[in-house]
Amino acid sequence: MVNLTINSIPVTVPEGTTILDAAASVDIEIPSLCYLKELNEISACRVCCVEVEGEGKLVPSCNNVVREGMVIHTNSPRALEARRVNMELILSQHDNKCATCIRSGTCQLQKIANDMGILGVSYPTDLAHGKKADWTTTFPLYRDVNKCIKCMRCIQVCDKVQSLSVWDISGSGARTTIDVSENRVIKQADCSLCGQCITHCPTGALRERDDTQKAYAALGDPDRVTIVQIAPAVRAAWGEAFGMPTGKATVGQLVSVLRKLGADYVFDTTFSADLTIMEEGTELLQRLQAGDLDNQPMFTSCCPGWVRFLKSQFPEMTGRLSTAKSPQQMFGAVGKTWLAHNLGVDADKIYSISIMPCIAKKAERELPSMDSAGHGSDVDLVITTRELARMARAEHLDVENIAESAFDSPLGDGTGAGVIFGATGGVMEAALRTAYYCVEGVNPPPDTFSDVRGFEGRKEASFTLGGKKLRTCTVSGLKNARDLMEDIRSGAVHYDFVEVMACPGGCVGGGGQPILDGVEMADVRGPKLYKLDSQRPLRFSHDNPEIIRLYEEYPEKPLGEKSHHLLHTHG
Numbered sequence: 001m002v003n004l005t006i007n008s009i010p011v012t013v014p015e016g017t018t019i020l021d022a023a024a025s026v027d028i029e030i031p032s033l034c035y036l037k038e039l040n041e042i043s044a045c046r047v048c049c050v051e052v053e054g055e056g057k058l059v060p061s062c063n064n065v066v067r068e069g070m071v072i073h074t075n076s077p078r079a080l081e082a083r084r085v086n087m088e089l090i091l092s093q094h095d096n097k098c099a100t101c102i103r104s105g106t107c108q109l110q111k112i113a114n115d116m117g118i119l120g121v122s123y124p125t126d127l128a129h130g131k132k133a134d135w136t137t138t139f140p141l142y143r144d145v146n147k148c149i150k151c152m153r154c155i156q157v158c159d160k161v162q163s164l165s166v167w168d169i170s171g172s173g174a175r176t177t178i179d180v181s182e183n184r185v186i187k188q189a190d191c192s193l194c195g196q197c198i199t200h201c202p203t204g205a206l207r208e209r210d211d212t213q214k215a216y217a218a219l220g221d222p223d224r225v226t227i228v229q230i231a232p233a234v235r236a237a238w239g240e241a242f243g244m245p246t247g248k249a250t251v252g253q254l255v256s257v258l259r260k261l262g263a264d265y266v267f268d269t270t271f272s273a274d275l276t277i278m279e280e281g282t283e284l285l286q287r288l289q290a291g292d293l294d295n296q297p298m299f300t301s302c303c304p305g306w307v308r309f310l311k312s313q314f315p316e317m318t319g320r321l322s323t324a325k326s327p328q329q330m331f332g333a334v335g336k337t338w339l340a341h342n343l344g345v346d347a348d349k350i351y352s353i354s355i356m357p358c359i360a361k362k363a364e365r366e367l368p369s370m371d372s373a374g375h376g377s378d379v380d381l382v383i384t385t386r387e388l389a390r391m392a393r394a395e396h397l398d399v400e401n402i403a404e405s406a407f408d409s410p411l412g413d414g415t416g417a418g419v420i421f422g423a424t425g426g427v428m429e430a431a432l433r434t435a436y437y438c439v440e441g442v443n444p445p446p447d448t449f450s451d452v453r454g455f456e457g458r459k460e461a462s463f464t465l466g467g468k469k470l471r472t473c474t475v476s477g478l479k480n481a482r483d484l485m486e487d488i489r490s491g492a493v494h495y496d497f498v499e500v501m502a503c504p505g506g507c508v509g510g511g512g513q514p515i516l517d518g519v520e521m522a523d524v525r526g527p528k529l530y531k532l533d534s535q536r537p538l539r540f541s542h543d544n545p546e547i548i549r550l551y552e553e554y555p556e557k558p559l560g561e562k563s564h565h566l567l568h569t570h571g
Contacts, residue, residue: 034151195511219262233422233507241389252404270414305502332378357510384512416533424506
């Protein structure tokens, strides 16, 4: 242990502790902008500098460890003045139009400037103009160079967590900025659209393409019938955008919010998650019984970020993806066919909106293959959890006290198996529950396959299914996925069934979720979904009465002719 003094307070911390963490241990907050523990500890912003007695220069607290007997002043006149100067220099190269910034109220730069009482900037403003500031407005990921503070968080997250190296330093000296690596435009950069760069950016430099105006237009159009689906992961996080504890805001309250925003019908994506399991679970069994998995696994296909990654990084392995569409897209296809018929609505008048924790879903709905219903795009618009929060806030809705309301029928009922889709391992577990039933003819105890759960990057498990050993692996985060794919390709490991989620922890940690700066929330949100699963009266996708009704009335059976056309990709 190391003994030191911070602001006249005796502190004892383990050897190797940074000054920043040592201060935090006694409730002394040192501001920082660029710091991300174990990811970005480069002291680029210099906002966290402190004064150490005996040191000639100020010391960045984020990457300097404590020493025995240190005497540290975090708020000395010298430290405060340097911090203020550094902040003003950063602000001189920042578009300070906070009133029109998407991150106003959740921006770390704004918070620190306000905390320091900075009411003006002493240095001339230097913003980018012309081509340097240009960015396509059609791509689901949007970047504003004039809000970038060069903290390099996006670079580190993309490199170390997702292994895609989309971002890099561009220019030098006063012209230094962050841009797409190798002088590429974003569409050329093999971006997975995971959105982790957005959730780790401390300002509004990175955000999703804003589609709220399209949503308002559709919801307010009397000639459209708007159907809205809510993804499982959204219910675990949406209340955080309003300062509520994780999981306190209920999905019933969210249904009411959407009705007040003008939605004609609100449905639960857990229904189509159950539908995905019926199709994907059946496909798994068919491949297993046919010997198709003897050499290579079947990969889940419900995460569009993972699918984009696989197609760009390991194109030779795309044939191992399940052909089942994601729950979002299955809902869209069923919504404009079977649902339209049941509602007595012209399918061409239906406008299908998804509330998703992910920006890759915006790109998924735009794929040419996602129009199998024959009425334009099966899903017309994707809104992230953050966008929905902005819409609710704009309508001045009291979301914390709004009364609950129920989902509409017949696509509003989902099982616990569908709920856990939002957490890493959830798709795997749900599929195995139903695969076991298909083989054995009885349901297993619901938690039989809980060994696939866990927020570690890679989780292996083995089960016996129909007398055959089934080797499984769940993985989240694209760096972990890359390592796994390299091992599979080299023959170092072999699995039969592999679930991959692009975002660490799964969809609960998605790039469209509420941002709590510097705090990873997947391991907090995920258990909320497992708790909801345990509380559901139905925990097996094949027991969902609305799924049973759907197959009786429309596609007849999983992997049947209609199912293949409507619910699966074709190349």
